[in-house]
Amino acid sequence: MRALHLSHRMISLAAIKFYKGIYRYMDNIIIQLEEYRLKHRITQQDLARKLGVSFVSVNRWLNGHARPQKLQVYQIKQLLQDKEVQYGK
Numbered sequence: 001m002r003a004l005h006l007s008h009r010m011i012s013l014a015a016i017k018f019y020k021g022i023y024r025y026m027d028n029i030i031i032q033l034e035e036y037r038l039k040h041r042i043t044q045q046d047l048a049r050k051l052g053v054s055f056v057s058v059n060r061w062l063n064g065h066a067r068p069q070k071l072q073v074y075q076i077k078q079l080l081q082d083k084e085v086q087y088g089k
Contacts, residue, residue, distance in 0.1 A: 026067050029077070030068075033062070033076055034062055036080055051079060053075075
């Protein structure tokens with residue numbers, strides 16, 4: 001029984017390290033997005049339009065209250081690479 005508990009704890013520690021890496025990556029994407037917005041002198045509303053999301057979503061990302069989902073991260077990467085962002089029709 002103790003071995004099972006130890007193995008469960010090891011899995012938990014691995015999961016924590018994994019998620020910490022994801023959060024650092026996501027934080028980096030958000031920082032890049034804010035730098036893009038400031039460099040191009042666009043409002044959060046304009047940025048939201050470019051990404052095909054709501055102003056509230058962009059505002060929450062930039063203020064650290066939420067994180068973008070996978071599809072949104074893809075769209076952000078496209079925007080940062082100065083590629084045309086394509087979202088649902």
